[in-house]
Amino acid sequence: MDEEQGQATSEDSINKVNMRMEYLSLVKLEDIQRHQKMKDQWVGEGERNSAFYHGSLRDINTALMCKWLWRFSNEEGAYWRCKMAEKYKVDYNGWDSKIPYQPFGTGLWKGICTNMKAFKEGLTARIGNGRKVKFWSDQWLGENPLKESFKELYKVSRKQNALVADMMQTDGNGRVLWDLDLPRRLSDQEAREFSQLSFLLETYELNGNEDTRLCRGERNGKFSVKSCYEVIHKGGIPNFTEIGIWDQLIPTKISFFIWLVYHNAAPTQDNLAKRGMVVVNRCYLCCADGETVDHLLLHCSFANEIWTSFLAEFGIRWAFQNQVKEVFEEGISSIFAEHGNYLWRLLPYAICWVLWKERNERYFNDKEKGVDKIIMEIKAQLLYWLGPSKKLGGIRFENLLLDWRRIVCKM
C-alpha cells in the first residue's frame, strides 16, 4: 500500500516537473516571439513610438493601475485600504479615493489616480437606495452619464449635484416617484428629453439595498485587467450614437422606439406593470408567454421564425443573442455586396419595428397577419428607407421579393 502510494507520488512529481518545464518553455517561447515582433516593428517603422511598442504597453499599464482603483473601491475593510483612505480621504460615494493634491510623498498613488476617468468610464452602478451615485454625473442609466445624454435638461436642472436618492420620493403604496426639480416651462427640446428620461426612469428597477458598482465589460460585473485593457485599447464602450440608432435613413420615431428597446424601456406589458399599470401580461404574437422586450422581439416563436428566415436568406447561421440590445451592439461587418450590406445593417431595425406594429395591431385592433406577410412588410420597409437614398440603385419591390438572394450576394 505504502509502496503504491510512494510510486504514485514520484510519478506525480515527475509529471509535475515535466508540466512545469513545458509551461516554462511555452512562456519563454511566447515571450521571445513577442519581443521579436516588437523589435521588428520598431526597426520596421524606424521609431520607438510605434503603436505596438508603446500603445499596447501603455494600455496594459493603465489597466493594471485601474485594478488598484477597483481594489480601493471594493476592499473597504482591508488594512492597506484603511491606511490609504486615512491619508488621501474617500470621495463622496464611499468607493473612490480623492485625488491627492499634496506636492510631496504622493507620487505613486497620484499616478494611479490619474486613471480615474478611464476607470470610471468602464463602470456602471446598480442603484439600490441611491445614496452613493450622483444622478447627473455618474454613469448608471443608459450608457453615458445623464448630463451627457440629456444635455438640455441638465442645464436647467436645479439639482445638478444631487445624488440619485435626492431625486426619489416614495408614495403611500411604496412606489418610487421621481422629482427632478425642473422649471415649470420647458422648451420643445427640453420636453422631448424629459419624456425620454421619464421612460427610462419609470422602468428602472430599484431594490432597497446599497448601491453597487459593476464593470461594463464583464458579464458578471467583476473587474478584470483583460477586459479593462480591451475597453481602453478599443477606445471605450460603444454607445448607441456610434452603433447607428440615429441613422439618417431611419425615421426619428422609429429611432426613438429602437432607443427605448435598446434601454429595455419600450412600453411592453412587463414594463407597463413596472410603471404600476394593471395588465394581464401575455405575448400577443405567440399567446404562450409573458411579454418582455427580449421575448417579443427575439425569443418569441413568431419573432424567431422571422429572424431565422431572414438569416437563412442572407445565408447566415447565427447563434441567437440573449438580448435585443446585443443584436444592435453586435456591429455589422461588411460581408455582402454593396446592396446586401445596406439591407443587412438596417434589417434589425425593420424587423423590430414591423413586429412592434404587428403586436399593436393584434393588441388594439384584433387583426393579425401571418409570418409570410410580415416578411413582405419588412422588405417593403427596407425598400422604403433605402430606396429614396438611391442606396438600392433602382431595385424594385418585386426584385426584393423574388430576387432577394441575388441582390444580397451580387458582387
Ligand SMILES: [Zn+2]
Ligand atoms: Zn411570444
